Amino acid sequence: MKPKDPLEVFVRYPDGKERFTGHACGTCGILSSVTSFIGTEEELTKLTKDAATRCCNPTCRVCGKQTERYHKLCSECRHKQFNERARLEEEQRRAKAEKVSYVDYKGGGVFLDDRFFESVGDVLEHCECDAVDPPQDVWGAIEIPFCLDADHVVDNALDDHHDGAGDDLSNASVKELQELLDGWCQKQGIVSYEADWSTLVIMPEPESDDDEEAADPS
Ligand SMILES: [Zn+2]
Ligand SMILES: [Zn+2]
Secondary structure, three states: OOOOOOEEEEEEOOOOOEEEEEEEOOOOOOEEEHHHOOOOHHHHHHHHHHHHHHHOOOEOOOOOOEOOOOOOOOHHHHHHHHHHHHHHHHHHHHHHOEEEEOOOOOOOOEEEOOEEEOOHHHHHHHHHHOOOOOOOEEEEEEEEOOOOOHHHHHHHHHOOOOOOOOOOOOHHHHHHHHHHHHHHHHHHOOOEEEEEEEEEEEOOOOOOOHHHHHHOOO
């Protein structure tokens, strides 16, 4: 079915004057009102006309293909846009990151594609196992602290008590609890890492085996 052209909609005031209020879908009549948008009069005319045109015939703004209602882009273009954004973010992150040679890197591990490795050596081993070229760089890793917050612990414990039950708790006693908690946490030896997006660890140069490859055509 060919979509019908959008219709201009005006309201008439008692004094006979008419005011433009938007565009209605030519097919189903739903109004795209100027109140839904922000812009100059000219922009509002264009925006409401566009919305009304797309109402029963939503098309992708990039490729023009039919798309789901209320979507500006088709799923393919949405996907592309998402990937492109992720790529740009990664590019910016890489540009900003401090580059550290693996020799000088002092962190407790590295990340390759969201996977943690205890060392650059482990990354090389993993790549060799999977028969893939090792990356030129990997992300650094930072330890996620394992800790309990005394204020939270106390607040939780006071939840079922009467109002003001904790008023007499002094800062010093909360501090004392914090020290106990810190000591306890440390004893548990729980260590996890997350990627350090501010540090790129430069991997060792791959050993050249061009000569071997040239000599061995297989
Ligand atoms: Zn419609
Ligand atoms: Zn598209």
